[in-house]
Amino acid sequence: xxxxxxxxxDWALQQSITDDYGFTHPxxxxxxxxxxxxxxxxxxxxxxxxxxxxSNFSYxxxxxxx
Amino acid sequence: MQQMYDAWKKVADWVGGSADKANxxxxxxxxxxxxxxxxxxSMKLTGRNVEEVVVQNALAITNTSFIQSATIDVSxxxxxxxxxxxxxxQAVTFYVQQGGTVLTPATTKTWDGTAFTELSLSIPSGAxxxxxxxxxxxxxxxVMPKTIRVLLRCTVAPTSGQITVLLWGVPN
Numbered sequence: 416x417x418x419x420x421x422x423x424x425d426w427a428l429q430q431s432i433t434d435d436y437g438f439t440h441p442x443x444x445x446x447x448x449x450x451x452x453x454x455x456x457x458x459x460x461x462x463x464x465x466x467x468x469x470s471n472f473s474y475x476x477x478x479x480x481x
Numbered sequence: 482m483q484q485m486y487d488a489w490k491k492v493a494d495w496v497g498g499s500a501d502k503a504n505x506x507x508x509x510x511x512x513x514x515x516x517x518x519x520x521x522x523s524m525k526l527t528g529r530n531v532e533e534v535v536v537q538n539a540l541a542i543t544n545t546s547f548i549q550s551a552t553i554d555v556s557x558x559x560x561x562x563x564x565x566x567x568x569x570x571q572a573v574t575f576y577v578q579q580g581g582t583v584l585t586p587a588t589t590k591t592w593d594g595t596a597f598t599e600l601s602l603s604i605p606s607g608a609x610x611x612x613x614x615x616x617x618x619x620x621x622x623x624v625m626p627k628t629i630r631v632l633l634r635c636t637v638a639p640t641s642g643q644i645t646v647l648l649w650g651v652p653n
Contacts, residue, residue: 435609455539455643456568463641471548473643474539 416476417467420458424480427457449481529651532558536631536646542569544638550631550646552580558650561616561625567604569642571635576601577616580630589626604644 417423431441432453442453451474458477462469536550555561567573577600580586590597604612616625631646 452539452566452568452643452645455541456641459541459641459643469541469543471543472541473537 416472416480417462417469419462419465419467420477421480423458423461423465423467424454424477426461427454428481430457532650532652534648534650536563536648537633537644539643539645540633541643542573542633542635542639545635548633549578549586550633552586552628552630553648554628555625555648555650556627557652558625559653560651562649563612563614563616563631564647564649565604565612566610566645567606567612567642568608569606569635569639569644571637571639572606573604573644574601574634574636575604575646576632576634578630578632579626579628581626581628586630586632606642608642 428443428449430453431439433439440450440453442457443449454477455472455474458472459469461467534553536553537548540548542548563575565573565575577589578586579589588599590599602614631648633644633646
């Protein structure tokens with residue numbers, strides 16, 4: 416994983432989405448539960464926005480950074 | 482046949498009840514019969530048991546290579562469904578391959594009555610859509626392979642998103 420992965424994960428954990436019905440879903444809820452697909456989506460967004468090169472990765476690759 | 486009858490007769494005589502034989506009744510803690518003509522009893526349905534296997538846990542695809550999951554033993558299930566969330570900016574082609582050690586995972590085709598065809602689905606891109614489908618299309622003669630692998634591929638490399646694949650199986 417890129418050396419920027421920790422920064423990407425830290426940023427992603429602060430994010431949330433609003434679904435089609437207007438409900439907000441945080442990447443990490445108040446109980447500490449992480450929604451795996453949201454985490455990966457936002458980490459990838461971070462990589463893209465910061466022009467960081469990366470290859471295929473999954474949620475399991477991000478677990479060490481949680 | 483005679484032996485089977487004799488065995489059944491023994492059980493029937495034992496259950497039938499007499500002074501020196503057991504009479505099986507359902508009773509509560511006080512010894513009162515639970516099931517009577519007035520209260521013939523009720524069944525508590527516990528619901529259907531469904532198991533979930535995470536086939537791919539939020540996989541971010543960045544190229545057009547084929548990506549193979551681990552082997553999944555589906556022999557314990559009598560029916561299988563998949564739920565797929567694809568948030569990539571590209572569609573993902575989803576294949577089910579028969580997988581194992583005697584026949585290693587490879588292109589898997591089933592007879593549709595006219596020809597052998599490869600079984601695949603195109604999972605559209607949709608950030609909030611859970612695509613749910615059963616695996617009946619991957620059966621031949623109503624029988625699934627003993628072990629399978631899920632194969633994924635994008636014909637155009639995605640630049641964002643991920644794919645999550647769940648398998649739901651109803652145990653035999």
